[in-house]
Amino acid sequence: MNDDRREGGGGEVPPGHSDQDDLAGRKARLEQTLAKVKGVRDKQRAPERTDFGTNYSKAFRLASEFTGGVLVGAVLGWGFDQLLGTSPIGLVVFLLLGFAAGVMAMVRTGRSGD
Template sequence: MTGKDPRDETETGRDPAADSDLSARLKRLETQIDRKRPPAAPDPSSRSGRTDQPSPLGQAMRLSTEFVAGVLAGGLLGWGCDQLLGTKPWGLIVLLVLGFAAGVYNVMRVSGFFRVTDTKNDGTGT
């Protein structure tokens, strides 16, 4: 316990000068590899800058909101028509179906299923 152990200088019994030489050679090799390696392309999943496309979660929330709003509007209008006109189930049924159709149409429109046609004048004067 009090005696000198030859491994006290280094854990593995190697010369410290050889370890420093090896470390220096490894660093030189790393720098040479880094110089020859082409620069990495940016990760497409990283959202460092703002894009004009909404996130998938935002798009899903908007689509579900469009659908639910159409159905709720149709149901409320149907219930109101039934109360005012006295046509107990028929106003609710008809306008609820129309609200469902409007909700489906809105989801298809927002998701890009229908192509948007340009109705503006193109400036040719015709």
């Protein structure tokens, strides 16, 4: 029997088979594996396709969050003014709070990248 062992394989080298043939085969398999991995990574790194529809929906979402905050603040302020009889103060205070809440919602949405 042949006592020469292949590195990593642990098996015997068949007669007429050289180490060069084995290295060439291992090199070819390695290159194929690397090409597959690079292909997968390139697909993962590809930037998202942005078109008019997605940008328009993001802008609409930001505008509606801001508008909703201001409107809710105005309605709450008007409601408190009606209940407590403090005519413009509640409206102004809650309108400003609604404005701040709308801006914070826009910033939060802009940071998350949704």
